[in-house]
Amino acid sequence: MDLGVRQVESWREVLAGLHARFASRFARSEPRGRALEYMAGLVAPLERKNGWSLAERAGEAHPIGMQRLLGGADWEADGVRDDVCDFVIESIGGKDAVLIGDDIGFLKKGVRSAGVQRQYSGTAGRTVNCQIGTFLAY
Known part of the structure; x- marks a missing residue:
């Protein structure tokens, strides 16, 4: 295995x-x-x-x-x-733990992935065809 x-x-x-x-x-x-x-x-x-x-x-x-x-x-x-x-x-869990949330843009050329549209992406610094993902870290 x-x-x-x-x-x-x-x-x-x-x-x-x-x-x-x-x-x-x-x-x-x-x-x-x-x-x-x-x-x-x-x-x-x-x-x-x-x-x-x-x-x-x-x-x-x-x-x-x-x-x-x-x-x-x-x-x-x-x-x-x-x-x-x-x-x-x-x-x-911990007394000193924090939850951090952040979003990131994934640049996309096509339209076949879910959530792809022209929108502002901080990754690109402009409005582009992309997906936005939100991530949490604890």
Whole structure:
């Protein structure tokens, strides 16, 4: 078993514990299970992390389920947020910790990526065709 597989399995245990905390906030079993697969896909060593790649990694033939999870499934988003926040505080919280948020523009030439449009990018210093990503560091 290579290092990447061991790391994913270690993360899977942590994610399963996190998932158990908020699983009851999903009205149906399908999105409940898909939420765990979605989180596992986000920490997996995939080259691209989009609806297709996350669905394929989860053994699904089409991304519609992952898309439905994020856009239309019945779940308590505020409750999940609170549960994840509690998990982070319990796991890595510190009295001197800070949360830093920053955005960055990813220059794009095409229009096939989600969120691409002409908008101001600090990276380019002007209005260009780009995506804006927001990153949080704790």
